[in-house]
Amino acid sequence: MLSMQNISMVYRTDTVETHALRQFNLDVGEGEFVAITGPSGSGKTTFLNIAGLLEKFTSGRYELDGKDVSSLSDAATSRVRNEKIGFVFQGFNLIPDLNVFDNVDVPLRYRGFNGAERKQRIERVLDMVGLASRQKHLPAQLSGGQQQRVAIARALAGEPRFLLADEPTGNLDSQMAMSIMELIQEINRGGTTIIMVTHDPTLANLAGRNVHIRDGRVSDSDADTQLAEVAVG
Amino acid sequence: MQFGPIWRALMRNKTGAILIALQVAVTMAIMVNAISIIQTRAEAMARPSGIDEPNIFYISSIGFNDAFNERVAVEEDLAALRAMPGVVDALQTNSVPLSGGGWSMGLQTEPGDDMDGVGVAVYFVDDHALDTYDLELVAGEFFSPTDIEWREGSSSTWPDRTVITVAMAEALFGEDEWRSGVGKTVYINNNEPMTVTGIIDRMQAAWNGWDGVERTMLVPQRTLFGSSRYIIRAEPGLRDELMPQVEEMLAQSNKDRIVRGLRTMEETRERSYRGDASMIKLLMFTIGLLLLITALGIVGLASFSVSRRTKQIGTRRALGATRADIAGYFMSENLLISGMGVLLGAALTVGLNMWMVDAFDLDRMEVWLVPAAMGVLLVVGQLAVFGPARRASSVPPAVATRTV
Amino acid sequence: MFNYYLKLGWLSLRANPLLSLLMVAAIGVGIGACMTILTVNYTMSGNPIPHKSDQLYHVQLDSWDANDPGEDGYNPPDQVTYNDAMALMNGAPGFRQVASNRSGLVLEPEGDDERPFSVDVRNTWADFFPMFDTPFLYGSGWDDTADTTREPVVVLSRELNERVFGGEDSVGRTVRMNGLNFRVVGVLDEWMVVPKFYDVTNGPFNETEEAFIPFNLAVDQELPRNGNTNCWKPPEGDGFEAFKNSECVWIQFWAELRDEQEKAAFSNWLDAYVAEQKELGRFPRPLNNRVLAVMEWMEDRQVVEDDAQVMLGLSFLFLVVCLLNTIGLLLAKFMRKTGDISVRRALGARRSDLFRQHMVEAGLIGLGGGVLGIALTWLGLRGIEVLFGEFVENLVGLDWVMMLTAVGLAIVSALVAGLYPTWRATRIMPASQLKAQ
């Protein structure tokens, strides 16, 4: 499903070069649930951005669904994000001026679905995250957990095969975090491939596989010797 | 585009939008009314005076002591002027079209103190008038040399014949009947009869703001008012060369008078309409400045809105919006705001126009100006928001995960 | 505290120079446009003789046609006939009263090379000079005996004295005009009246005349008249005598009446005079005399042109657009400071503190706009001068009153524009940062 080989990512500012990823290798199969952990500044978000086609990497090879995506145009990457990938952000990133319904509607609009189809999908995902009754609420009128549920609903509305989450529970208390995790697990059981960045080892343990990033490299991943070798070498 | 959610998002942040819409509305009201004034002025300026403006100039001669024999002087001057090489023809008169100063009288078709007269501008001319002014006689006959009399400054009586313009004939005898005016008797000073012997196509009065500016009568007299004006028509291209020669000739030929006020007809027109021409320029400048300010306001507010929504833009990009989608969002948003503005503006424009028509006696504006101005303002809005929209579209999607 | 707010305001403006500049420019341009037009209107409608404008009265008598009412269907003519002028001069009980009219003569300088030239002249009476407080450089007005003896005396303007006598004290010397030798009795200093209230009929923004001579002398000598003449019926017969006795109006009549009593006495006298004339078969229209003070007369004549008023209206709308612009930009600016404001609130700032802080910032923008506005007004007035030329030359000076008005208007505008954004800023909750991002 996702395959990264020798990806490196260098941020250049006026004075310094930061190597956020170095010779990064990772394969994720269809339907997997991968948790990414690592110390702060190790490159987790950078990896997620590249995986989700939000940023272009400096060198290496990245195949998504067997297709090389490094040379896609801006419009084409937008299309891929829209159709194949769903995002859940640490800060929820709901659009404050739009109500719940319209927020979930955003990716569907870009997808070009007709009104009836959009409505049906939105109602279905909101039902799934348990917020069917809050359609007309504005983000500011919801609790943090509810906001994140809306964000998840929005990520799922387009039925992506691939869900990327960057510390989806980072802003939530542990109880709320647990319920979000359950939701994500349930989604994974439905067949969606999930990559989730998290600080919390207990949450990471709920995933099918753990990838630890240190200094821009995969340093340890359970029972994946090949990757471990590369990381050492 | 997706106006629904844009509209709902807009409604959550009304103030900025309302301000821009109001600004667009007031701009439109000013713009349309200013253009309406410009149109009226420009139309007035475009009216022909009926005379050969490019080749005509004039000069005044004023006798100042007892030795000055005006009758002899005028005859000698006219003979000398007409004999000058390059002069097509010349005559003596009391006033010049569009110059601002002249005589007016009233003519009526029935005698009697209690009958209403039609105001008319009076020019005293001789039998050379058709040639000198390049007028077109459209009915009847013009004056012959024997018709020409002398008029004293204090005289209160009038000769027995006159030639009038088509506009005057229409005012006296009716729109379609003007030709029938030839040979008819009209009354000046309520009771004094004059026969209309001929009708000329057009010749403007001295006052461009007068609603009867086309109503003119020619009277076959040379004047002895102490000061007289000579109208001189030069052959094409020779006017500027001739002017100093004429001035010198008149100044030298008789030392008992002064000559002054040498001026071309072109300059007279320019002075006559200077107020209007300046008003037009001032209004155009105002419109330009106003559009610029409104455009800058849109740029300013749109830039703000872009920077306020940077994260939102990144999120949209992450959710699959293309650059064009983002730019389109801001363009559509502006279209909505400006659209409300021009709708409100249309009402405001009509209101302002009705008030101005009432308060300042202006002409009512032409209706097509309203949709035209709406179109222009929508285009200006789109152009103004184009820059900020492009900046918005270049917000990288990674902003979604990077910005707090 | 105020200094602290000034500093904060300045820092905030500097933080976003382009935007601040845009706001200052918006206010400045609006103020500039308004003030330019306002200055022209202010001068047009200015009081030309403030210290005694309420004692000087323009006199009108309704001597017009029974069948055809005068101006606008009800106003008496703006000038008077010769006979009425003389009757008023001889009998009316005004403290001072003056009949005058416009004329033009030809002046022949001494020396053979000098060419004769024409001069703008006012035919008037001795009382003209004290009544209108004309400033004298040399000599004085003529003695009122010259009015009756018809002595050829003249008062020259400063410019004409420069031209003819090189600026010397010419009192007692002679100038020759239209074949007559006039003795110079006085030379005026610079004398500008805008509008030229004592003769609006012949142009409210004309220059004052270059020479003043006795009215009676001009009439006796049948010197040419140069002003507007209106007749509702032709003179009975030819010649100047017939014209003098006609119903033609061509003379401006002014009276100086120092208090209500004098004014009442004068009006009563006028009514009695008209009644007497009606007996003689004149004044066919109903009694309709007017005695209007200077500013009433200016108002009546609508000396401020419609064009100027249209422009004034449009320029105020223009200012409105500029203000809307500024409100929008300030609002955006203050709303961007949400973080800053809520932190300040959390640190103990009261609403009123924030209100003052942001109003000071708006005021600073206004100050900048005002200064820019003055500069633009100056430019605008030069532009008007170039566009309209000599017609407005007397109208486009910029004085202190207008400069202060500009800055004042700018600051007030900016504060008004700042009110709503500031109010919105003070509504920001100390904790607002925590929820909405």
Ligand SMILES: Nc1ncnc2c1ncn2[C@@H]1O[C@H](COP(=O)(O)OP(=O)(O)OP(=O)(O)O)[C@@H](O)[C@H]1O
């Ligand atoms: N836009 C950028 N420009 C320059 N350097 C950047 C940029 N974004 C990230 N970095 C640097 O790249 C490195 C990796 O950052 P990244 O955000 O991926 O870390 P992270 O693992 O997500 O950390 P955290 O757990 O704190 O979120 C860091 O050293 C960071 O400073």
Ligand SMILES: [Mg+2]
């Ligand atoms: Mg991170």
